[in-house]
Amino acid sequence: xxxxxxxxxxxxxxxxxxxxxxxxxxxxxxxxxxxxxxxxxxxxxxxxxxxxxxxxxxxxxxxxxxxxxxxxxxxxxxxxxxxxxxxxxxxxxxxxxxxxxxxxxxxxxxxxxxxxxxxxxxxxxxxxxxxxxxxxxxxxxxxxxxxxxxxxxxxxxxxxxxxxxxxxxxxxxxxxxxxxxxxxxxxxxxxxxxxxxxxx
Numbered sequence: 001x002x003x004x005x006x007x008x009x010x011x012x013x014x015x016x017x018x019x020x021x022x023x024x025x026x027x028x029x030x031x032x033x034x035x036x037x038x039x040x041x042x043x044x045x046x047x048x049x050x051x052x053x054x055x056x057x058x059x060x061x062x063x064x065x066x067x068x069x070x071x072x073x074x075x076x077x078x079x080x081x082x083x084x085x086x087x088x089x090x091x092x093x094x095x096x097x098x099x100x101x102x103x104x105x106x107x108x109x110x111x112x113x114x115x116x117x118x119x120x121x122x123x124x125x126x127x128x129x130x131x132x133x134x135x136x137x138x139x140x141x142x143x144x145x146x147x148x149x150x151x152x153x154x155x156x157x158x159x160x161x162x163x164x165x166x167x168x169x170x171x172x173x174x175x176x177x178x179x180x181x182x183x184x185x186x187x188x189x190x191x192x193x194x195x196x197x198x199x200x
Contacts, residue, residue, distance in 0.1 A: 005129070006069060006090060006097065006124075006129045008069050009069075011123075012076075012120075013120050014076075015076060015113070016074065016082075016113065016116050018071040018085070019072055020070070020072075021059050021060075021070040021086075022056065022060075022072070023056055025072040025084075026049065026056065028072065028074075029046060029055075029072075029084065030048075030049055033047045037106060038103050038106060040142075041138070041139045041141070041145065042101070042103060043166075043167065062088075066090065067088070067090055068088040070084060070086040070101070071084060072084055073104065073113065082113055083103045083105060083113075084103060085102040085121065086102075087099060087125070094133075095133070096132060097125055097134055097135070098134070098135040099136055100137060102117075109144075111198065112194075115151075115152065115191050115198075118152050118191065119195065121134075122134055122179060122188070122191075127184075132181050133178055133179070133180050133181070134178060136176075136179075137176050138175055139173075140159060141172075150177070152179075153183070153186065153187035153191070155178060155183070157176045157177060159176070160175075161173050
C-alpha cells in the first residue's frame with residue numbers, strides 16, 4: 001500500500017523544494033502577495049501579514065488534524081518562496097486526495113514551476129502514499145487554470161454547480177478533474193517530458 005503518511009514531508013525536485021508551510025515562510029509569501037491577479041480566483045487574498053499569518057496558522061491546524069498538508073514552493077537555487085500548494089480533502093479510507101489552494105508569483109506562471117510542483121505532489125501521492133485518485137478543481141471562470149490542469153494530463157470529470165461562494169458574493173461553479181492510479185504512469189511520462197524540454 002506504500003507509506004501511510006501523506007505528510008508533512010519535503011518533496012525535492014530539480015528546481016523546486018516543496019517544504020511544509022511554516023511561520024518562517026511569512027516574509028517570502030509577503031514578498032509576492034501584493035499582486036492582486038494572484039488572488040483573483042482564490043477564496044482569500046493573502047496580501048498582508050495578518051492574512052498570511054492566519055493562512056499559515058489554519059494550515060498548521062489542518063495538518064494537526066491530518067486533513068491537509070500545505071507546502072511552501074521554494075526555488076532551490078536561492079531559497080526564494082515562489083508560492084504555496086497543498087494536499088487537501090484527504091480521504092484516508094478510500095485513498096483519495098485533492099491538490100489545491102495553489103498559487104505562485106506571477107513570474108513563475110507558464111514555466112516549469114507548476115508542472116514540477118504537480119509532478120512532485122502526484123508522484124508522492126501515487127508512489128509513496130498509495131493514492132487511488134488525485135483530484136484537481138478550479139473556478140469555471142478560471143480558464144488559465146483549467147488549461148494548465150488539462151496540460152498536466154488530468155481528465156475532466158464534470159462541473160459542480162453553485163459549489164462555492166466567491167469573495168464578491170457570486171456563486172462559483174467548480175470544474176473538477178482527476179488523475180487515477182492507472183493513469184499516473186502516462187501522466188508521469190508526459191510531465192517528465194515537459195520538464196526535460198524546459199531544461200533543454
